[in-house]
Amino acid sequence: MSESVRAFFDALAHGGGRMLRQVSGSVRFDLVRPDGVDHWLVTIEQGRVTVSQGGVADADTVIRADEPLFLRMAHGEVKPLPAWLRNDFTADGEFRWVIMLERLFAPPPGARHPRALAARQWPAGDREPR
């Protein structure tokens, strides 16, 4: 497995994602490499995240993705939900975990705080709509 994958899961185990306290369940990631498949199990217990690596454990949802795509999602470069709609990865189990993947991954790079945009245009901004 790549160092980047391990680094991501180590950080997730340490940082805990952005799970709400009311969330419990498990997601298994089956990451496909040219020479095999790595399994990672992410378990969430009332918002607390633990990670284990290894076998084909039972999980609420199994996400199967190529490792490079997984890393791009993990780094916030590819949004999970449209990627799922495109069949760029597959999900078996509960759809709610496809929605909540975003809470485990990094935010999209370069996004702006809405105030930053408003400040740019106000008060000097044009008043007529573009």
Added chain:
Amino acid sequence: MKKMVRILDGNIFALSEDNGDMAFSPTSPSGFFAFDTRFLSTWRLSLDGERLHPLAIHEPSYYEIRFFLVPGNPTHYVDAKVSVIRDRWISDSSFTERLTVLNHTGEPVDYVVRLDIDSDFAPIYNVVWPHASSLRGYRQVSDDRLRLGYQRERFHRVTDVSTSEPADIDDQGLTYRIRVDRQARWSTTLNVRSMVLRPDGADIREQLRHGHGQVGAQLRHDLRQWLSDAPRLECDWEPLATTYNRGLVDLAGLRFSPLALPHETMLAAGLPWSATIIGRDAILACYQTLPFVPRMAATTLRLLALDQGMVLDDFRDEEPGKMLNEFRYGEMAAFEERPQSPYYGGADVTPLFVVLLDEYERWTGDADLVRNLEDAARAALHWIDEYADLRGDGYVWYQRRNERTGAMNHCWKDSPEAICYRDGRLPGLPRATCELQGYAYDAKRRGARLAREFWGDPAYADRLERQAAELKQRFNRDFWIRDGEYFALALGPDGDQVDALASNMGHLLWSGIVEESRAPAVAGHLLGPGLFSGWGVRTLGKGQARYNPLGYHLGTVWPFDNSLIAAGLRRYGFVAEAGVIAETIIDAAQHFAGRMPESFAGYDRDLTRYPVPYPAANSPQASATGAIFLLLRTLLGLEPYGEHLVVHPAIPQRFGRIELLDIPGRWGRMDAIGNARVTVP
């Protein structure tokens, strides 16, 4: 456009001409749709090369239909020697049609029955907003099946057409060459299956424990149970009963099972084109119907919390804590040509989430859900201060960051020109519409109650109440137009008043942000000649430069808007005015067979004597359907008070007596009975 007929089951539906045909053209909405995709765009029957025309159409329920057809042109004298019956129904993710050919002659006859079949696999967005579309994808013919498929990278949609009787199958349809005995009949059953395939050949919906809506289908089709669970209405004025009963049936038809909560149902925003989660409509319809059918509110709140924004994302106008505006599953969402995966461009949904959560607990006593959603509700309240207050002045503002495909207006009046000055100019961005401030005020007050009573955080409750009080004071100072004595529609980017006279003001009464001393002037405007048409309150007042009785948000009358306005008037003690709105809106609905339309034209009542329908895409529409329920609550003055239901009727003469029996709530079941009397406000 020709009148279309349709059948549907949640977000799966078929739309055709009145002879059952679907004929492809770039602007035709006909077809078989599932998962925000058109799976069939051509489905055209002929008999010996002749098209058929309908003698009768029978619609026993919303998911089945029967066409009685004969060959030839409708202007001919009908003396058909042959007729055709098309029985069509929707179930699971399939569309099924049984064709029956009846030979009425005394001789055996040979017929050629032909069905032309094709698809453009258009995303639903391109059907609602017609774009140049073309037939596309691949075709595969086998002995018993025609497969139409469309593939883009790994995205794959397939329509499989199979037949129970042998047919000659080519890549554009099926041909049956049959002989039917004298006075006999012949039948075949065609099954059209929509498939959303993954690279491994599995249907993605089947991999999500969703069961293709079967669970939901059972729930939905159990209409009798649904109706018997709802309160029973007995009343003197027939139109009220008609509209109420129509509303209950329409709510049943609007239910669907979201992918993420496959064993529960919530309301789609509108049928057929908005058979999806639209946050604002889902919340408002739940609020309106809480005293009648409270269970869907819990599903709606949980689903929205699941989809709550978590990060900053410019393309989706997403921010942490924000509630979604719209969810779509089609090709344009998949390939990010449109941002609905999901899209967060609505500034009202988030405060309204807190409003609904509190109102839900007041009616049902479901404290568990309030505790379960504490983090989500706190994040929503935090969003108001951190991500909506764009100018740091304590107001809710909006400005899209997705300037290409995002919405210009992030409020219920979301058409591009809906927010305007009296003289017709459009303000720049950001904008702060008035009703958003009311929602934020209400959310903070209700959030304070939840924090104090359920979250054990009185300090937070105090802070929210203090903020709400400051907001109210500030709002009544900055939005009040002294000359005209009404509230500005919005503040523009310089903090100046966007001074159009609009219905949004009525929502302010509903939220309670209006100072008591100003309420009479507001009520006067709402029932005055500029805003009140005689059928209800217009979205924009006559006399405003952009007023147009047919303008979507610029002069039409919306029943959902009026139901909130009536509730607001009642809240401030204007019971007669609330009664007038209830009466006129229910009156108007009678011109639509008791079904509340999304909107109708804003012409003066004495000009047209008839509420002119606005050509709406969706019927029924959830929040329009919900209007009758909130109006009824308003007339009877229903309010939960602790463990009790308080009933305080204020009913106009026209209604006579109203009895609403078995109202569900934390008290079990209760009756409310009211008699009309002359009330002095």
